[in-house]
Amino acid sequence: MVWGYEFVNLNDDQKHARRRLLELYPAVAEWSVLVVIALFQLSFLLSWLLKYALEDERPGSPSFSKRVSGSAAWLKNARQHWARLRWWARKPVMRNWGSRGEWIFGSLWAVWLLYLCVVDTGNDYLHLTKRFGIIGASQLPFQYLLAMRAPYSPVQFLTRMSHEELKKSHEILGRIIYFLFILHGIFYMNFFVQSGFLAKRIKDKDVIFGIISLTLFIVVNTTAMENVRRWNYRVFYVSHILIANLIIVPLYLHVTHIRPYVLQVIVVNTLHAAFRFQRLTHYAGTVKLLPGTNLVEIRIPLNAGEAALKWKPGQHVYLSLPSGKAYSTSAKDQFVLRHQANPFTVASVPSQDRELLLVARAINGNTKQLAKLAHSLSPGTDEAPNIPLALEGPYGASTRLPDFSTFDRILLVAGGVGATFIMPIYRSILDSTDHTLGTQVRFIWAVRKLSEAQWASLPSHEDEDADDSEAVSSSHRSVVEVCITRPSGPNLQMGGPGDDIEMAEDEQLLSLEEQMGKPRKGMAVKEGRPRVSKIVDEVCSKGTRIAVLVCGPQSLTEELSRTVESWVQKGSDIYWHEETFGW
Numbered sequence: 001m002v003w004g005y006e007f008v009n010l011n012d013d014q015k016h017a018r019r020r021l022l023e024l025y026p027a028v029a030e031w032s033v034l035v036v037i038a039l040f041q042l043s044f045l046l047s048w049l050l051k052y053a054l055e056d057e058r059p060g061s062p063s064f065s066k067r068v069s070g071s072a073a074w075l076k077n078a079r080q081h082w083a084r085l086r087w088w089a090r091k092p093v094m095r096n097w098g099s100r101g102e103w104i105f106g107s108l109w110a111v112w113l114l115y116l117c118v119v120d121t122g123n124d125y126l127h128l129t130k131r132f133g134i135i136g137a138s139q140l141p142f143q144y145l146l147a148m149r150a151p152y153s154p155v156q157f158l159t160r161m162s163h164e165e166l167k168k169s170h171e172i173l174g175r176i177i178y179f180l181f182i183l184h185g186i187f188y189m190n191f192f193v194q195s196g197f198l199a200k201r202i203k204d205k206d207v208i209f210g211i212i213s214l215t216l217f218i219v220v221n222t223t224a225m226e227n228v229r230r231w232n233y234r235v236f237y238v239s240h241i242l243i244a245n246l247i248i249v250p251l252y253l254h255v256t257h258i259r260p261y262v263l264q265v266i267v268v269n270t271l272h273a274a275f276r277f278q279r280l281t282h283y284a285g286t287v288k289l290l291p292g293t294n295l296v297e298i299r300i301p302l303n304a305g306e307a308a309l310k311w312k313p314g315q316h317v318y319l320s321l322p323s324g325k326a327y328s329t330s331a332k333d334q335f336v337l338r339h340q341a342n343p344f345t346v347a348s349v350p351s352q353d354r355e356l357l358l359v360a361r362a363i364n365g366n367t368k369q370l371a372k373l374a375h376s377l378s379p380g381t382d383e384a385p386n387i388p389l390a391l392e393g394p395y396g397a398s399t400r401l402p403d404f405s406t407f408d409r410i411l412l413v414a415g416g417v418g419a420t421f422i423m424p425i426y427r428s429i430l431d432s433t434d435h436t437l438g439t440q441v442r443f444i445w446a447v448r449k450l451s452e453a454q455w456a457s458l459p460s461h462e463d464e465d466a467d468d469s470e471a472v473s474s475s476h477r478s479v480v481e482v483c484i485t486r487p488s489g490p491n492l493q494m495g496g497p498g499d500d501i502e503m504a505e506d507e508q509l510l511s512l513e514e515q516m517g518k519p520r521k522g523m524a525v526k527e528g529r530p531r532v533s534k535i536v537d538e539v540c541s542k543g544t545r546i547a548v549l550v551c552g553p554q555s556l557t558e559e560l561s562r563t564v565e566s567w568v569q570k571g572s573d574i575y576w577h578e579e580t581f582g583w
């Protein structure tokens with residue numbers, strides 16, 4: 001009837017045999033994730049072996065690529081091929097359409113699951129129809145694990161990837177599960193219509209709960225689409241979290257065969273909620289608008305013994321704003337304040353600064369509320385009162401950053417508020433690297449105007465009187481090279497959706513720009529966009545083992561990535577980390 005499949009009548013034994021296959025293949029589908037995990041472990045082992053095998057061969061010069069010979073040569077070639085392959089896979093298929101690697105992996109996984117849907121179904125149409133549903137359901141526990149924010153997630157542990165890095169896989173698997181459920185629904189409807197059972201079966205509980213589940217899946221997938229997310233992130237977020245929890249009920253009531261998977265989802269969800277609760281802490285801190293910018297600065301002093309003192313540079317937290325009549329009178333604002341937590345990177349080094357510093361660019365929903373709150377708390381003054389703030393975290397991939405003392409050149413690039421990620425890492429690198437080994441650090445920070453850099457705590461310098469502009473290449477006196485990309489003055493435009501949140505007085509802005517016209521110690525200020533390719537060429541031509549870390553707008557990251565890739569193609573050994581603030 002359809003691709004050789006028919007509605008067949010089965011006797012009890014045949015139905016029993018079908019049921020056994022309907023248990024076997026979803027189990028295979030669920031546990032085949034272990035193969036992927038095993039591949040990750042294999043790649044870690046191979047990278048480790050390559051690293052140590054080549055360690056002794058590494059000469060102290062960038063001409064490494066030409067000198068190695070003998071037994072190490074093939075290892076070096078293997079490492080270079082692997083690095084090139086990773087760069088190739090990282091490239092987007094089309095802008096904002098995901099990377100080649102994601103497409104290849106997603107397609108392979110989809111084909112594998114479709115194979116498990118079809119294998120051993122013979123010509124039994126209903127068997128195929130049920131398989132689509134149960135194979136889709138078998139992926140749900142892993143799908144919920146991928147969404148786990150807490151670092152105790154086994155997937156994060158085994159893949160060494162953070163929640164932010166795993167989000168893409170969560171999105172891809174979500175689409176595959178959705179596709180399988182849609183096939184399951186369509187095939188069943190076709191069966192009901194063609195066999196004349198529709199009027200009767202549509203009243204049955206299993207069908208009703210099946211339709212409810214499918215409807216919820218359609219809503220969750222539609223609101224998760226990029227266009228909807230960009231149009232209104234809150235619609236996506238609230239519907240996603242709400243439905244992800246709600247859908248468990250109709251799925252459980254749909255049919256008994258999928259209950260083991262639904263129960264696993266309940267376990268994952270409960271653990272996730274407990275881990276998140278365990279990471280939620282209430283503090284008291286100040287919220288202040290930075291003059292001449294649309295940046296909101298949140299400072300939370302830390303007492304001795306607080307766990308946050310041990311947080312690693314580059315980690316981020318989810319900030320919830322205080323709710324209650326004291327902070328807003330509008331019911332809508334109250335709801336938003338209470339229910340939306342946004343991620344922000346800790347821009348301080350908590351162990352040194354004894355405080356948590358968050359810097360948030362006011363853009364749209366919650367950050368706009370944050371700016372309004374800051375404005376109402378300290379209108380036109382420098383003093384801000386302490387208010388209650390809830391932070392959930394810390395989270396993030398920065399706990400898995402490598403030991404930077406093993407690199408001889410480190411290039412850090414930040415765009416705008418992306419320096420909240422780079423600055424603490426820069427400071428900790430300067431503190432921890434052994435300068436006698438000659439590690440050279442360059443930090444390029446592009447900002448639209450100098451006042452946007454005012455929040456930064458810069459490392460203290462041994463030689464305070466020396467001329468910073470000459471110190472760029474010396475690691476122990478490295479300075480932050482701040483590039484001002486827009487002319488200074490009162491008419492500065494932000495160019496983004498947050499333009500209207502420029503709340504500082506013009507006079508305040510002018511005096512600040514004047515003050516900061518004289519660069520602070522540890523900063524070398526230049527005008528114009530940073531010449532990314534020239535900087536990368538300078539760094540890469542002198543180093544043998546190079547680390548490049550970037551956090552900023554997509555255009556900056558893409559330009560940097562293109563130039564760095566040209567050096568990877570030439571055989572340079574480059575560690576790359578790109579942190580993104582959106583998705």
Ligand SMILES: Cc1cc2nc3c(=O)[nH]c(=O)nc-3n(C[C@H](O)[C@H](O)[C@H](O)COP(=O)(O)OP(=O)(O)OC[C@H]3O[C@@H](n4cnc5c(N)ncnc54)[C@H](O)[C@@H]3O)c2cc1C
Pocket residue numbers: 164229230232233234316341342343344345346359360361362363364365366367368417420421580581582583
């Ligand atoms: C790991 C990480 C660290 C960040 N650190 C900083 C920082 O230090 N300073 C800074 O100014 N910005 C940072 N951002 C970006 C910041 O979170 C968004 O700009 C902010 O949430 C926008 O909020 P909104 O209310 O204006 O917009 P909304 O309309 O609420 O959302 C717009 C965009 O904000 C992002 N966003 C909002 N909530 C979340 C969430 N719960 N999870 C993931 N993304 C979300 C999404 O990209 C979304 O498209 C970071 C983002 C991430 C993912």
